[in-house]
Amino acid sequence: MGRGETILARGLALDVAGGSGLLLRGPNGSGKSTLLLTLAGLLAPVEGTVTIEGHDPDDGPALHYCGHRNAVRARITVRQTLDFWAALNGHTGLGADAALERVGLGKTAKLDAGYLSAGQQRRLVLARLLVSRRPLWFLDEPSAALDADGRVLLAELLSAHLAEGGLAVIATHDDIAVSALTTLQLGAAP
Amino acid sequence: MTGFLSVIRRDLRLAFAGGGDVLTLLLFFIIVGAIVPFAVGPDQELLSRIAPGVVWIAAFLSMLLGLDRLFRPDLEDGTLALYRLADLPLSAVIAAKVIVQWLTSALPLIVASPFLAVILTMDLDTFWRTVLSLLLGTPALAAFGAFGAAVTVAIRRGGLLAPILIAPLCVPILIFGIGVIAPLGGPGQGTAAMLFLAALSLMALALTPFAAALAIAWGRSRAPP
Structure with missing residues (x-):
């Protein structure tokens, strides 16, 4: 996984099941956003594949991606x-x-x-x-700029989404008060 | 279909709510036409002979200048990433954008072309032919332009690159566009040019959205966002 000529991570294998979430953590520049973009299919992986199981491609894209920019x-x-x-x-x-x-x-x-x-x-x-309604949420620093109420709201929405069997991958530096989240720690950029 | 219409509605709203862009291109079109008499001198006969060509070049230039606003603002605010993950295919989004591009950068020029006709002392028959050839030819210009903008959107500060890239592709449009107004050769040549121009526009409108969508998807998935 990487951007342009820069390789950010090698030999990355991860598996997220429905109803659970994955927190991506790591210092600035460690490749959290790049990993999210790659998982969302917006950036081509340098090598390897991303597979979404149990989704009919005819139903259209299965995921929501929220980047730094709000559109x-x-x-x-x-x-x-x-x-x-x-x-x-x-x-x-x-x-x-x-x-x-x-x-x-x-x-x-x-x-x-x-x-x-x-x-x-x-x-x-x-x-x-x-x-x-889409089963996959890929959120890049969703809590940035949100106030305390906003973070509570985000946690509520995420809990509801996961409870419905949805899946979420979140790159963040903040604590998100949701159970059923596992954490992937990315190292500093090589 | 609702997605298609909502893209058109949004882009029209953005184009006219700001007001500036459309008016700037319109003024550019008129100014290019208006400075020609100063450059070639006050020879009325010469002016009315070259008038169709001047109108076409003015339209050509002002349409190419407006290309940068086609995808770049959407790239910068993240809407382009949204389009790539939308239920609506990217090619349909681009087709909608081509339609908006024509409505906001070609239609105003056609509406304003009587000004240039007066400045350049065109006679009435030539004027109507010019309007007809612009109506038939500008959709192809908008479609080729969208393709150029899609190819160069991945390049930072690629603003003027799209016009340079696209200009050679647009030469046939110019040739047949002028052919409709001032038919060379025997009778029937004007009609033939008109049919060619219409065919060019239809082909460009049908094919370029797919090419442009491919260019964006491929270019963006390999470039840093």
């Missing part, structure tokens, strides 16, 4: 942003209003998404996970 654009309202994501990924989960209410953005629905603070944008990204 939130100014000049579009919060509600329109969420509707756009739901239309793109399919309305298979909560309704847009219910999802906004769940992540605590119910009052900002008509606001220009560009006015949201970093933490609120992060909450909006969490709402994206709710409007389209």
Whole structure:
């Protein structure tokens, strides 16, 4: 696994079962994000494969990926942003209003998404996970910029997702109060 | 289908809510046409003879200049990664973007072309032919442009690379576009050029979304994000 000419990890083999989560930990630059991107299929592995078992490829992509960047654009309202994501990924989960209410953005629905603070944008990204139901969540530092309530919310959403048999891989430096999480420690970059 | 329409709706909203981009390209189009009389002198006969070519070059340049906003903002804010994992195929997203690109960078130029017709003293018959050839040819320009933008999106600061890459591909569009306005050779040549131009546009619209999707998926999966 690596980027460009840089190899970040060799001989990595991991297996995550449904209903459980994996925390990726490691110092900055150790390859947490790269591993997430590779697992999500957004970055080609240098060698080896990523297999998702028990998912029919005809059902479309099985995973949600949330990177550092929130994909939130100014000049579009919060509600329109969420509707756009739901239309793109399919309305298979909560309704847009219910999802906004769940992540605590119910009052900002008509606001220009560009006015949201970093933490609120992060909450909006969490709402994206709710409007389209997908079994795999790949989250890159989901708790960054979130306040204490936001972290509780994140833990609740993750617990509910895992309880439904979902799977999550999370790269983070923070503690996430969810049971059924195992930790993979990545070493410093070679 | 709702996903396809929502991409169109979102990009149209972004293009017009800001207002700046569309207007800038429109002004660029008019300015390029308007400085030609100063460069070639006030010879009315000469001006009206080269007017169709000037209008086409102005449209060509302003459409190529607008290419960078096609995928780069989406790359920078992470929406492109989202598109790659969407239920909607990436090629459909790109087809939607080509449509928006045409609506925001070609249609305004066609609407504004009467200004240039007056500045360049075009006669009415030539003007209508010019509008027709622009209508038929600009979809191909938008489609080839999307392909160029997709190939260069992986390159940082690749802003002007797409126009340079795409310009040679667009020469046939220019040739047939001018052929519709000022048919060379015998009768029937204008119609033939028109049919060729329409065929080029249809082919480009049908094929480039797939090529562009491949370019993005391949390029992004190997480049640092």
